Structure formats: structure tokens, C-alpha cells
Amino acid sequence: MPAPRGKIASSDSLPAELEHRIGGLESGRECGDDFDAVSLCWLLVLGVLMPAGLLLIGWLA
Amino acid sequence: MSAALDESSADKSAWPLLLSERTWGPFRLGVALATAAAATWCYLIGEYTGYYLNFFQGSLALTAGSMIGMLLVLLAAGPTCIRFGIDSVASTKPQFGSTGWMIPALMQFVSIIGWNSLLLIFFAKSLTQLLIVLGWLTPGMGSRFIVPLTTLFACVFVYWVLLRGASGVTRISGFLVLHVFVGLWMLWLLVSHQWPALVAARPALARPDALWNYTTGVEIGISSLLSWWAYIGAMIRMAPNGRTAAVPVMLGMGAPVPLLSMIGIAGVLVLKSSDPSQWLRTVGGPVYAVIALSFVAAANLGTAIAGIYASAVGLRNFRQIEKLPWRVVLLLTLAPVALVGILIPELFFAGFGAFLAFIGVAFAPLCGIQIADYYVVRRRRIDIRAIFDPSPTGQYAFWAGFNPVAIIALAVGCAVYIYLLNPLTYESHGPFRLLTASLPAAFASGLVHAVLTSWFVVPSGRGGYRRA
Numbered sequence: 190m191p192a193p194r195g196k197i198a199s200s201d202s203l204p205a206e207l208e209h210r211i212g213g214l215e216s217g218r219e220c221g222d223d224f225d226a227v228s229l230c231w232l233l234v235l236g237v238l239m240p241a242g243l244l245l246i247g248w249l250a
Numbered sequence: 251m252s253a254a255l256d257e258s259s260a261d262k263s264a265w266p267l268l269l270s271e272r273t274w275g276p277f278r279l280g281v282a283l284a285t286a287a288a289a290t291w292c293y294l295i296g297e298y299t300g301y302y303l304n305f306f307q308g309s310l311a312l313t314a315g316s317m318i319g320m321l322l323v324l325l326a327a328g329p330t331c332i333r334f335g336i337d338s339v340a341s342t343k344p345q346f347g348s349t350g351w352m353i354p355a356l357m358q359f360v361s362i363i364g365w366n367s368l369l370l371i372f373f374a375k376s377l378t379q380l381l382i383v384l385g386w387l388t389p390g391m392g393s394r395f396i397v398p399l400t401t402l403f404a405c406v407f408v409y410w411v412l413l414r415g416a417s418g419v420t421r422i423s424g425f426l427v428l429h430v431f432v433g434l435w436m437l438w439l440l441v442s443h444q445w446p447a448l449v450a451a452r453p454a455l456a457r458p459d460a461l462w463n464y465t466t467g468v469e470i471g472i473s474s475l476l477s478w479w480a481y482i483g484a485m486i487r488m489a490p491n492g493r494t495a496a497v498p499v500m501l502g503m504g505a506p507v508p509l510l511s512m513i514g515i516a517g518v519l520v521l522k523s524s525d526p527s528q529w530l531r532t533v534g535g536p537v538y539a540v541i542a543l544s545f546v547a548a549a550n551l552g553t554a555i556a557g558i559y560a561s562a563v564g565l566r567n568f569r570q571i572e573k574l575p576w577r578v579v580l581l582l583t584l585a586p587v588a589l590v591g592i593l594i595p596e597l598f599f600a601g602f603g604a605f606l607a608f609i610g611v612a613f614a615p616l617c618g619i620q621i622a623d624y625y626v627v628r629r630r631r632i633d634i635r636a637i638f639d640p641s642p643t644g645q646y647a648f649w650a651g652f653n654p655v656a657i658i659a660l661a662v663g664c665a666v667y668i669y670l671l672n673p674l675t676y677e678s679h680g681p682f683r684l685l686t687a688s689l690p691a692a693f694a695s696g697l698v699h700a701v702l703t704s705w706f707v708v709p710s711g712r713g714g715y716r717r718a
Binding site for chain 2: 190202203205206207210211213214215218219220222224225227228229230231235236237239240241243244246247248250
């Protein structure tokens with residue numbers, strides 16, 4: 190099955206389907222949200238605090 | 251081409267996914283990532299850690315390092331991939347340029363193809379051993395005929411699954427994820443049977459410097475997880491936002507590796523073998539051996555499916571490949587794996603690990619560059635149109651499509667890493683014992699990228715950076 194691609198090139202030579210996707214992203218309609226405060230808290234806990242705690246426990250053991 | 255067909259095949263391209271196509275929730279994403287993460291390399295990672303640390307310290311150091319490595323990868327590629335629904339390779343265009351992205355693309359291709367060649371050869375060897383244990387095959391035939399044949403069979407199976415694109419990954423991972431629990435059962439089996447010996451065991455290559463040993467365990471965890479950079483974009487772009495992806499990535503992809511690596515640590519400490527398919531027969535007889543071999547085969551197959559998918563999506567960034575049918579892209583991605591597995595499995599097994607060790611060195615600097623660029627220099631401003639604009643006047647064209655600053659920063663990071671720790675000999679210098687090698691390499695690359703960009707690229711008006 191071919192990749193999605195437009196049949197008609199738009200003015201800046203991007204395929205029409207890609208142009209449609211980029212247009213949606215630029216308007217914000219199709220854009221996903223970056224990490225919010227809650228997910229950053231999880232990243233802090235799982236990626237910084239937990240490793241620091243584990244390292245401390247392992248070193249003191 | 252109808253709109254419906256466009257949507258159904260969007261996950262087989264490198265183009266941005268629309269929100270309606272990004273349907274993986276936390277559970278589905280976590281399962282797919284766990285299936286991708288858990289493979290035979292966990293035993294190798296555990297084995298290397300077990301050379302330097304006892305079971306308790308090794309498990310904790312490896313877990314801590316893995317979570318740190320996972321965080322770096324997620325902060326590097328995650329935001330751009332999640333916001334715009336693109337893969338890891340496409341996310342490097344703002345840093346490396348509209349042509350320079352081929353450098354990370356090459357790293358991804360070599361890393362994934364190399365690792366997956368190894369995994370599929372492991373798969374073939376496990377299947378061969380399984381047939382021998384079941385009495386369906388005579389010992390001795392394996393390496394000459396059965397390993398190439400089973401490698402070919404595995405490639406055909408991976409191809410068949412991935413004809414469905416990302417939905418193939420998620421369908422097969424829903425079943426193959428069970429092997430993670432089989433792995434935990436094997437760990438419990440080993441720990442419960444061998445606990446006194448495990449507590450008393452001393453690592454074979456431990457050095458007199460306890461801090462060096464401990465830091466090496468952390469470094470093994472960080473550098474192992476940094477290799478997930480190559481995989482992560484193709485998977486998390488199926489999630490609609492950062493909140494959906496954060497915890498599944500950290501727990502689904504970050505946690506299974508150290509957990510299953512404990513099998514390798516315990517195995518090498520107590521039984522001098524990290525491979526459960528070898529020692530489980532001793533512990534539990536042929537039935538356990540069959541379970542272990544099935545586990546190893548399933549684990550490697552799941553990872554190979556995710557890896558080949560990520561690599562095929564990465565290849566789609568090349569204009570010539572972008573237009574090819576998906577089945578042809580899959581064939582292009584699988585062909586090197588099949589050729590290696592069929593023609594030179596033993597030679598590859600013996601020598602390619604060294605090359606992959608050096609490839610892995612580059613992922614820490616790459617992450618440092620992406621993090622510094624996204625959070626410090628660009629302040630989270632990415633132009634999605636420029637990512638897909640290959641013209642010489644595009645914002646990310648820099649100089650002839652390359653950003654020399656990112657390339658210099660990558661080289662500096664690699665040099666810092668290799669100076670601090672030779673990944674082949676484990677000879678170390680300077681502050682390795684206090685800082686690891688990956689973290690200073692990532693920091694040095696990020697710093698060089700941020701400083702040189704501010705000094706040279708921003709004033710030149712190239713790269714789409716905003717002047718202060």
C-alpha cells in the first residue's frame with residue numbers, strides 16, 4: 190500500500206496531502222500538546238528523584 | 251487516492267500524523283513499548299553489569315541508569331514527535347538541517363538494523379535449540395542450515411506483520427508482551443532457588459575502586475537506554491499528547507530493561523551464564539528449557555517488529571523512498587537483516603558488537619543537542635513546515651542543508667565520551683567515576699551547540715532561530 194501522498198502539488202511544491210497535514214498543525218487543530226505540568230512532575234519523579242533515591246540506597250548498602 | 255485510504259496508511263509514512271490518527275492511549279503505548287524493549291539484549295546488559303557489581307547494587311545502579319537514560323531520550327525526541335506526530339529522524343531536522351538529518355538517520359538505520367540482525371540470529375538460534383530440546387532436530391545441523399532458514403522465516407513473519415503498519419505492531423505486542431511476565435517468573439525462579447549463592451556471589455571483574463564499579467553499572471543503564479532514541483519517535487507519535495506518553499514511556503520502555511536485566515546479573519553471578527535458555531534447563535529440566543527458549547524467541551521477535559517498523563518509517567524521510575509502496579520500504583529495511591542472517595550469521599555475531607558499541611556512543615551527544623536546541627535555544631518553537639521543506643531557502647536549510655554547529659557538537663560529544671570511557675575496553679579517564687560518560691557527553695554537546703548557535707547561527711539569520 191503506498192504512502193499517503195497527494196496527487197496535486199501545491200504552490201510551494203509540497204504534495205497536497207502533506208500540505209493539508211501541515212496546515213492542520215500550523216493552525217493548532219492537529220497539534221498534540223507538549224509535556225504539561227503533570228507529565229513533567231512524573232518525569233521528575235521517575236527520571237530524577239527515583240534514580241537518585243535508588244543510587245543512594247545502593248551506595249549505602 | 252481516497253481520504254480514507256490516506257488515513258489508513260498514514261502511519262506507514264514519515265509525514266505528520268493527524269490527531270484523529272494518533273489513537274494509542276497510555277496502556278496500548280506502554281504495552282507496545284514494553285514489547286519493544288524486552289529482548290535478549292537485557293541478558294547482555296545484565297551480564298556486563300554483573301561483571302562489576304553484586305546483585306543488589308547492580309540492580310539498583312542499572313535501574314537508576316536506565317531511568318536517567320530514558321528521561322534523556324524522551325526529553326530529546328519526545329516533544330517534537332508528540333506535538334507534530336513525526337518520528338525521531340524527522341525531529342532532528344531543526345538541529346542538523348534539511349539535508350544534515352541524514353547523519354542521525356544513518357545512526358538510526360545502522361543501530362536498528364545491526365541490533366535486529368543480532369536479535370533475529372538470536373531468535374533463530376533459540377528456535378533451533380528449542381527444536382533440539384523437543385527432539386525434532388538432530389544437534390549439529392543448526393548453524394549450517396537451520397539458523398539461516400529460521401532467520402528467513404522470522405524476516406518473512408516480520409514483513410507480514412508490518413504490512414499493517416503501526417496496527418501490526420500493536421496487535422502482535424498485545425500477545426508478545428506476555429513474555430515480560432515469563433521473564434519475571436524466570437527471575438523469581440532464579441532468585442528463589444539460588445538466593446544464598448546470589449547474596450554470596452562476587453562479581454568477576456570488579457575493580458578495587460567501588461565507586462568506579464558503581465558508576466559503570468549506572469553508565470551501562472544510561473547508554474543502553476539511549477539506544478531507544480532510534481525507536482521512540484515512531485511509537486510515541488501514535489499518542490495524542492505528552493501526558494499520554496510520559497508515564498508509559500518511562501515505565502513501559504524504561505523499566506522492563508533493568509527488570510529483565512536482573513536475570514542476566516543473577517545468571518552471570520551465580521551460574522556464570524546470563525542466557526536463561528542455557529541455565530534454566532539445569533534448574534528446571536527440559537520443560538523449563540522449552541519455556542525459556544520460547545520466551546527468548548518471542549522477546550526478540552517483538553523487538554525486531556518494532557525496530558524494523560521504526561527504521562522503515564525513518565527511511566521514509568528520504569524523498570526517493572517516500573514515494574515507494576510500503577511493502578517495498580519494508581523489503582529495503584529487512585533485506586540487510588535477512589542477508590546478514592542467511593549469509594554471515596556467525597561472522598556478524600562475532601564482530602558487529604564492537605561497531606554497535608561505538609554507534610551507541612553518538613546517541614548521548616545527539617540527545618544533548620536536541621534538548622539544548624529545543625528548550626534553551628529555540629524555547630520550544632519548531633516550524634513544522636520547515637521540517638518538510640527541502641528547498642535551499644527553507645528555514646532549516648542552514649548552509650547547503652547542513653548545520654555545521656550541530657555536527658561539531660556531535661563530534662565533541664563523541665570525543666568526550668570516548669575520552670571518559672572506551673566502550674570496548676572500559677578504560678576510563680578523568681571524572682568518569684563521578685559523572686559517568688554519557689551525561690558529560692550529552693552536556694558537552696548541548697553546551698557547544700547552544701553556545702556556537704548563539705554566536706554564529708542566530709546572527710546569520712539561518713536555522714529559523716529568533717534573535718534576542
